[in-house]
Amino acid sequence: KNQVEQSPQSLIILEGKNCTLQCNYTVSPFSNLRWYKQDTGRGPVSLTIMTFSENTKSNGRYTATLDADTKQSSLHITASQLSDSASYICVVSARGTYKYIFGTGTRLKVLA
Amino acid sequence: NAGVTQTPKFQVLKTGQSMTLQCAQDMNHNSMYWYRQDPGMGLRLIYYSASEGTTDKGEVPNGYNVSRLNKREFSLRLESAAPSQTSVYFCATIRTDSGNTIYFGEGSWLTVV
Numbered sequence: 001k002n003q004v005e006q007s008p009q010s011l012i013i014l015e016g017k018n019c020t021l022q023c024n025y026t027v028s029p030f031s032n033l034r035w036y037k038q039d040t041g042r043g044p045v046s047l048t049i050m051t052f053s054e055n056t057k058s059n060g061r062y063t064a065t066l067d068a069d070t071k072q073s074s075l076h077i078t079a080s081q082l083s084d085s086a087s088y089i090c091v092v093s094a095r096g097t098y099k100y101i102f103g104t105g106t107r108l109k110v111l112a
Numbered sequence: 113n114a115g116v117t118q119t120p121k122f123q124v125l126k127t128g129q130s131m132t133l134q135c136a137q138d139m140n141h142n143s144m145y146w147y148r149q150d151p152g153m154g155l156r157l158i159y160y161s162a163s164e165g166t167t168d169k170g171e172v173p174n175g176y177n178v179s180r181l182n183k184r185e186f187s188l189r190l191e192s193a194a195p196s197q198t199s200v201y202f203c204a205t206i207r208t209d210s211g212n213t214i215y216f217g218e219g220s221w222l223t224v225v
Contacts, residue, residue, distance in 0.1 A: 049212070101154070
């Protein structure tokens, strides 16, 4: 069964600190993996997209890594800001389908 | 979330009532999707439309119908609402070129009492 699991479920950090969110998946055949940020009461917004051949991609203070062999991805947030408080969702798609498998997200809270 | 517009933003229904959630996109994308998001669960696909004139069931289609009215609009209808359909509904469209970015609407909060 295609699944995407994220950890931790929630995380609280102080402003300025770094953090890393994890995503493990069992989707096959793998096509690509995305990270989305969802602010409270809003729709998810794309942060990064990585294909099988990519193992790291950055978007400002956000850096995603992908290990296709172990089927793991991480999202590293550097020098966190209050505006980083949100849910971060890992999404994996299988090759040849229109369907996307969503993780349950990690809820990040950044405190001043 | 520019480009994908959902209405209404909030709705309260009584059990058995019907309603339609509207979605419109101005990005000229072929693919459109309806998802529901429930606490502790990832977004789940209700229905999708790969192109104008086609619709297909996702993982949780029971109790819903859809219409792909034209390339811009994709509506979701609840014929007889049930409390289990209390959820946040998201419309999305896919840019099917390099990257296949998913663009979501702002969501519709539906409560069935």
